[in-house]
Amino acid sequence: MTSRRKFLTLTGASAVSAAVVADVAYAGTAAAPRRAESAPSQPQGYVPVQTLNGWTLPYVMKNGVKEFHLVAEEVDHEFAPGSRAKCWGYNGTTPGPTIEAVEGDRVRILVTNCLPEHTSIHWHGIILPSGMDGVGGLNQPQIQPGETFAYEFTLRQHGSQMYHPHADEMTQMAVGMMGMFIIHPRDGEVVPIDRDYCLLTHNWALHPGTYRPDPAVMVDFDLWTFNSKVFPAIDPMVARTGERVRIRMGNLSMWNHPMHLHGVQFWVTGSDGGRWPTAQWRPEATEIIGVGQVRDIEFIAVPGDWAFHCHMSHHTMNAMGHDVPNPLGVDQSEIQAQIRKLLPGYMAMGRYGMAEHQEHTDSGHMRGPENTLAMMVGKGPYGNIEMGGMFTTVKVRDDLARGDYSDPGWYDAPPATIASRISRDPNFGNPVRRKPG
Numbered sequence: 001m002t003s004r005r006k007f008l009t010l011t012g013a014s015a016v017s018a019a020v021v022a023d024v025a026y027a028g029t030a031a032a033p034r035r036a037e038s039a040p041s042q043p044q045g046y047v048p049v050q051t052l053n054g055w056t057l058p059y060v061m062k063n064g065v066k067e068f069h070l071v072a073e074e075v076d077h078e079f080a081p082g083s084r085a086k087c088w089g090y091n092g093t094t095p096g097p098t099i100e101a102v103e104g105d106r107v108r109i110l111v112t113n114c115l116p117e118h119t120s121i122h123w124h125g126i127i128l129p130s131g132m133d134g135v136g137g138l139n140q141p142q143i144q145p146g147e148t149f150a151y152e153f154t155l156r157q158h159g160s161q162m163y164h165p166h167a168d169e170m171t172q173m174a175v176g177m178m179g180m181f182i183i184h185p186r187d188g189e190v191v192p193i194d195r196d197y198c199l200l201t202h203n204w205a206l207h208p209g210t211y212r213p214d215p216a217v218m219v220d221f222d223l224w225t226f227n228s229k230v231f232p233a234i235d236p237m238v239a240r241t242g243e244r245v246r247i248r249m250g251n252l253s254m255w256n257h258p259m260h261l262h263g264v265q266f267w268v269t270g271s272d273g274g275r276w277p278t279a280q281w282r283p284e285a286t287e288i289i290g291v292g293q294v295r296d297i298e299f300i301a302v303p304g305d306w307a308f309h310c311h312m313s314h315h316t317m318n319a320m321g322h323d324v325p326n327p328l329g330v331d332q333s334e335i336q337a338q339i340r341k342l343l344p345g346y347m348a349m350g351r352y353g354m355a356e357h358q359e360h361t362d363s364g365h366m367r368g369p370e371n372t373l374a375m376m377v378g379k380g381p382y383g384n385i386e387m388g389g390m391f392t393t394v395k396v397r398d399d400l401a402r403g404d405y406s407d408p409g410w411y412d413a414p415p416a417t418i419a420s421r422i423s424r425d426p427n428f429g430n431p432v433r434r435k436p437g
């Protein structure tokens, strides 16, 4: 297949108009005017992936082999200011750095184990010889503390893959050992990508007041993360109006995550099976990333600040109790007075909903346990955002320079396009209602 870049070089302007036609066909109802030029040329031959809040592992070329070096080790990780933990990861971070290469590359990955127990690495979704698949005990001996193993194979596919231990997996993944492995297509992208983001979803049982995630928990987690960060510490994804953006989303957590993006219909275009043939792309507003799965979505950026989050509403909260009595609609004034005799300053909450939690925690008079984030956090230009966990924004601006990934601040929406108050009277208007019952 002739690469898109070569194609443009060879045939010039006629190819540009073909590109516009192709993009309209694939952009669906999300279509915004698209720039006619191709993606910027990169020294590596691809648009490098941006690991949200993370980084890409450098390699050295040795006799035609790309050599990477991962170190499995304990890391002192911050989920957001106010919550840290002793986690395990690679090369100083959780998730570990993204490995990025090109279909056809020969790669060698050295893995040094600086953990207190043995480990291994499974290259999740990658086609390779059985002995390189990384299941400790099945494909190889475990990598003992202090040892370095070498994995070497040729990349025979493209797509969004992952890596994680296949040794004491329940513990090692629960405390943060994971990473993404991005393989770009050898012949370039059929439809060029302007900005390419990747993230791993995860869950953590970091109980209030503690500093080490609990691997024994199966369903009732405290923190829900993109690349091991919670909102508001998750970077925004930024783009310029009309750019084609891809978000590659992997899931090594214990729950499925229905990922929802506001403002556009995106196309689901790929997975660990690579970028799918265009006939298989489908428009969605929410896409479930099942446990162990990867999904790629693409969209044409439209200006604004757009929420991007998991649609499991408890996954967009930080630490919270799940086994508390339901206070909704309950007059607690009497019990509050009783409890205050024992606990001065005690405040009953939740009668009118949970949003007051953020008011109380933000004002500083309701302090939670140490090292524990408030359930709802975040400030926007119009007030509290009342989110946590798996939430961030896609910020699209007309004037963003190409390749600029810095946070442009809040969107300055044209005044006539913002929802606004027209009355303070609860009996305003004459809305159609049905009788209850």
Ligand SMILES: [Cu+2]
Binding pocket: 224, 255, 256, 257, 258, 310, 311, 312, 315, 390
């Ligand atoms: Cu979720």
